[in-house]
Amino acid sequence: MAGEIGSLRERNRQAARDTVLDAAERLLGKGETADFSMRQLAAEAGVGFATPFNHFGSKNAIMQALSARLIERMAARFVEEEPAGDAIDRVLAMGRIAVALLLERPEVYKALVGSLGVVSPVPSAVREHSQRLWAQALGDLSGLAPDTIEIARAVLAEQLAFSFRGCVSFWIAGEIANGDLAGSFAAAASAILLGFAAPERRPFLLEQVGQRYSALPRI
Numbered sequence: 389m390a391g392e393i394g395s396l397r398e399r400n401r402q403a404a405r406d407t408v409l410d411a412a413e414r415l416l417g418k419g420e421t422a423d424f425s426m427r428q429l430a431a432e433a434g435v436g437f438a439t440p441f442n443h444f445g446s447k448n449a450i451m452q453a454l455s456a457r458l459i460e461r462m463a464a465r466f467v468e469e470e471p472a473g474d475a476i477d478r479v480l481a482m483g484r485i486a487v488a489l490l491l492e493r494p495e496v497y498k499a500l501v502g503s504l505g506v507v508s509p510v511p512s513a514v515r516e517h518s519q520r521l522w523a524q525a526l527g528d529l530s531g532l533a534p535d536t537i538e539i540a541r542a543v544l545a546e547q548l549a550f551s552f553r554g555c556v557s558f559w560i561a562g563e564i565a566n567g568d569l570a571g572s573f574a575a576a577a578s579a580i581l582l583g584f585a586a587p588e589r590r591p592f593l594l595e596q597v598g599q600r601y602s603a604l605p606r607i
Contacts, residue, residue, distance in 0.1 A: 404435070404443055407433050407434070408433050409453060409457060411432040413496055413500075414432055415428060415429060415432055416499040419499065426447055451500060455514050456514070456517050459521050461489060462482070462521055463524055465485050466482055466485050474530040474531030474589070475527055475528070475529050475530050476589055477531070479577055479581065480596070482522065483574055486552065487570040488570075490556070501556055515546075518553065519545045519546050522545040523545040526544055526545060531586055531589050532585060534586075536584040547580050551577060552577075555576060559572075575597050575599075578594075579593075582594070
C-alpha cells in the first residue's frame, strides 16, 4: 500500500511539473523571448502562483528543465528511427533528427535555448544532458580508427555537444538560416570526426564538408 501511495504521489508530482512546462512552452510560442513572469506562467498553467516555485524553484530552473525535455525528445526520436550504420552515420542522423525537431517550433526553441545563456547562481545540467545525447549517437564508436577509440570515448561526445550548441547559437542570432542549420552541423560534425575516422570513412566525411563549403562564395 505504501508503495502504491508513493507511486501515485510521484505521478501527481510529474503531472504537475509537466503542466507547468507545457504552459512555459506555450508562452514561449507567443513571443520571441522568454520574457514572461512566473505569475503569467502560473496563470497559463491554471495552477496557484506558488506551484512553479514549489516544483522548480526558479524560472531559470524551468528553462533548464525544458531544455532537458527537448533533449529527451531528440533521444527518443533517434531510438524510434533506429538509424543504421556506424558511429559516423549515427552522429549525422542525430544531427538531422535534432534539427528537424528544432524547426518544428523554431520560435519556441530559439527563445528556450537563448534563455540558457543567462548567468545563474546554480550551474545547469544542459551540457551533461547534451553530452549524453551525442554519446548515444556515437554508440560503440564503430567506424573510427582503432588507435583513436580511447581518446574518442573521452572527448567526442563533448566536442559534438559544443559544436551543436554553437550552430544553434548562430541560428538563434539569425546568422544561420533554418534551411542551412542541418548542413552547418553536418559539416562541423564531419570536420570533428575526420580526426578519428577509420581511413575508409574519411572520403565520406570530406565529401560532407565539401558539400557545405563548395556552395560558399570564395574570398
